[in-house]
Amino acid sequence: xRAVRIYQVAVIVGFVLLLEVLCLAGVIDKITxxxxxxxxxxxxxxxxxxxxxxxxxxxxxxxxxxxxAAFTVxxxxxxxxxxxRTARDVLDPLFATYYAIPVFAFYPLFIVIFGxxxxxxxxxxxxxxVVAVIVTILNGLDRVPTVLKKTARINRLTAxxxxxxxxxxxxxxxxxxxxxxxxxxxxIGVIGSEFILARSGMGYEIGFAxxxxxxxxxxxxxxxxxxxSIFANGLLSRWEKLLLARRGQH
Amino acid sequence: xSSAHVTLRGVTKVFPASGGASGVHALGPIDLDIRKGEFxxxxxxxxxxxxxxxxxxxxxxxxxxxxxxxxxxxxxDIPDGVGVVFQEDxxxxxxxxxxxxxxxxxxxxxxxxxxxxxxxAAIVMMGLTDFARTYPAQLSGGMRQRVCIARTLVxxxxxxxxxxxxxxxxxxxxxxxxxxxLKLWRATGATVFxxxxxxxxxxxxxxxxxxxxxxxxxxxxxxETNWPRDRDSRIVERDNFGLLTSRLWKSLREESMxxxxxxxxxx
Numbered sequence: 001x002r003a004v005r006i007y008q009v010a011v012i013v014g015f016v017l018l019l020e021v022l023c024l025a026g027v028i029d030k031i032t033x034x035x036x037x038x039x040x041x042x043x044x045x046x047x048x049x050x051x052x053x054x055x056x057x058x059x060x061x062x063x064x065x066x067x068x069a070a071f072t073v074x075x076x077x078x079x080x081x082x083x084x085r086t087a088r089d090v091l092d093p094l095f096a097t098y099y100a101i102p103v104f105a106f107y108p109l110f111i112v113i114f115g116x117x118x119x120x121x122x123x124x125x126x127x128x129x130v131v132a133v134i135v136t137i138l139n140g141l142d143r144v145p146t147v148l149k150k151t152a153r154i155n156r157l158t159a160x161x162x163x164x165x166x167x168x169x170x171x172x173x174x175x176x177x178x179x180x181x182x183x184x185x186x187x188i189g190v191i192g193s194e195f196i197l198a199r200s201g202m203g204y205e206i207g208f209a210x211x212x213x214x215x216x217x218x219x220x221x222x223x224x225x226x227x228x229s230i231f232a233n234g235l236l237s238r239w240e241k242l243l244l245a246r247r248g249q250h
Numbered sequence: 251x252s253s254a255h256v257t258l259r260g261v262t263k264v265f266p267a268s269g270g271a272s273g274v275h276a277l278g279p280i281d282l283d284i285r286k287g288e289f290x291x292x293x294x295x296x297x298x299x300x301x302x303x304x305x306x307x308x309x310x311x312x313x314x315x316x317x318x319x320x321x322x323x324x325x326x327d328i329p330d331g332v333g334v335v336f337q338e339d340x341x342x343x344x345x346x347x348x349x350x351x352x353x354x355x356x357x358x359x360x361x362x363x364x365x366x367x368x369x370x371a372a373i374v375m376m377g378l379t380d381f382a383r384t385y386p387a388q389l390s391g392g393m394r395q396r397v398c399i400a401r402t403l404v405x406x407x408x409x410x411x412x413x414x415x416x417x418x419x420x421x422x423x424x425x426x427x428x429x430x431x432l433k434l435w436r437a438t439g440a441t442v443f444x445x446x447x448x449x450x451x452x453x454x455x456x457x458x459x460x461x462x463x464x465x466x467x468x469x470x471x472x473x474e475t476n477w478p479r480d481r482d483s484r485i486v487e488r489d490n491f492g493l494l495t496s497r498l499w500k501s502l503r504e505e506s507m508x509x510x511x512x513x514x515x516x517x
Contacts, residue, residue: 147338150310154334155354165356169344247343248387 034215043220052205052221059190059202060228062118066125067186071179073126074133079163081134082141098131103189107196121198125189129182136181140174141167173249176240180233187229254283255409255441256307260316262466263302275466277302279316282460282469284443289435291444291452293498294462295509300445303467304413307443308334320409333407337414341386341394341401348373348382351400365404372400375434392423396430403434410435412444416451424448425483428455432482449502453494454485461501464508471501 016036022028023035034042046052081088103124110120144167152162168175194203202221209218262278277299284290294300305311306318309328318325320332333354342350351372355365373379376396386394395415402410412431416424428451435442446452452459453475461471475494477485485491 145338145340147336147340148342150334150336151340153310153328154308154332155356156328157357161357165353166342169342172344243344246385246387248385 031213031215034219039219039223042216043223046217046220046224052202052217055201055205056224058118058200059194062121062190062201063125063183063186066122066129066190067179067183069122069126070129070182070186071133074130074178074182075137075168075175077130078134078137078141079168082138083159088138095131095135103127104192104196107193111197116197116199121190121193121201124193125186128189129185132181132185133178136174136178137171140171143174144170172243173240173247176236176243180236180240183232183236184229187225191225255286255288255321256282256284256443257319258282258306258316259319261306261313261318262315263299263306263311264314277306277465277467278313280467280469282472284441287439287441289432289442289444289455289457290460291446291456291458292460292462293446293449293452293502294467295464295502295506296447297509298462298465298505299467300447300462301413303462304334304411304443304445307409308332308411310334329409331408332411333402333405333409334411334413335395335398335402335415337417339386339391339394339398339418341389341397343386346383346385347378347389347397350386350397351378351404354401354405368404368406372403375403375437376400376430392419392427395419395427399430399434403438406438407440409441409443410438412442412446414445414447417447424451425454425486429482431455436479449495449498450486450491453491453498454481454483459498461498462505464505470505473497473501 019028019033020036023030023033081091107120107124110123114120114123148166148170149162152166157165191201191203191206194201195207198204202225206218206221209215209221258280260278261280263276264273265276266273280303292300292303302311306313307320307325309325309332312326320329323329342353345353348369352365352369355368358365360368373382376399378393378396378400381389381393386397389397395418399415415431416427419427431442432455434440442455444452444455456475457477459473459475460469461473462468463470473494
């Protein structure tokens, strides 16, 4: 395991070093991409001078709201749908084809309905994640062993108690997978939407910097998005690993 | 009113089939009285409806015809005072041993000290003292089954239903777990109803053994073992133990062959 971790770090470090060499050697044009050490320097300066903090705060708030909404609504819908076979059969084709629909294509419609504020971005972040959460929860609930449900009945638990004390705890690894998906989709949905027609946020600033050849802003913001996404997913993965280890499923 | 602890009268179970096909007649008709405090075992060929019979007594399923009574009251839902131990691992993998055992007392209107006393007593009785903080994944199959038995014990059931609880265990562990069950039975004074496919297990543990026919399962014989109440797995050394298992096999052989023929014939 330790060796795997070393190899993982080595791959990342090797990739960054390769970029550094290619940039310094001029193989990659500095207008296209500055050398990684320059990106890092600009990143530190951005943090130290608290530049774009209001945009970062807007984006993070929207990502968190979209994530929380997709996760909560997804878990509730999945749990309720699991008890209604017919409703599930009706919705199954929609779930199966949902990700073939380009949600971003509806962005103009959302702007007409919600205006140019945060509404359309939140909605896209939510819509991208919610079905992934529902499908993951249904998948987990399908795997709850019958014997655990019988045990709940013998203990005279109500349907709600069975859900809260038996089926959802059994599905905890699936809940974490759903959380990871909802978070990833919230990032994609919110930042992607900010690129198109927003007046603030990290996506908007990256887009603005891109059109002005402002690499000193664009790359540090991209690096920040990468770091935040990796950090959040890393936390959830670590939690998932602990949970699976406790259950003997690692 | 019947003096029996559990009474079955004309009980049948037919599982409905979909698409207009006739249902599967799984069980019955069965008439049976289980006495208070007795250890009653049921043996029968695979698929004869043994587990369905247990689920009827547990209130997990309703009979198609007939009545099941526990302590003189007709069973309509899960009756109070009944605990079940299943063959499959029913431990909750996200709870440690103590919390697994305590699970049965959640929501019960008992003082916290009484809950703690019952959990502690069950942990000691099942030899789980050193594993109270351990999670099921770190335990062997036998130990996990002990956890499930302990979880049933804290309910202080007056009727304990065991659905092939040792089915997944090796022979030595089965014998030792049998000893534990006999100790529990004596200590609690509960009525025990055991479903098993192992004739020697039934012969070692039970006061009476019901032999079931091939599907639809009916009781074709009830055998008294006449063992003393204070017994353990060493009873298998007795000469009449072999005679008892021979008698059970004699009753069962033809029924098992019917089941095998049905399986081989693809019916």
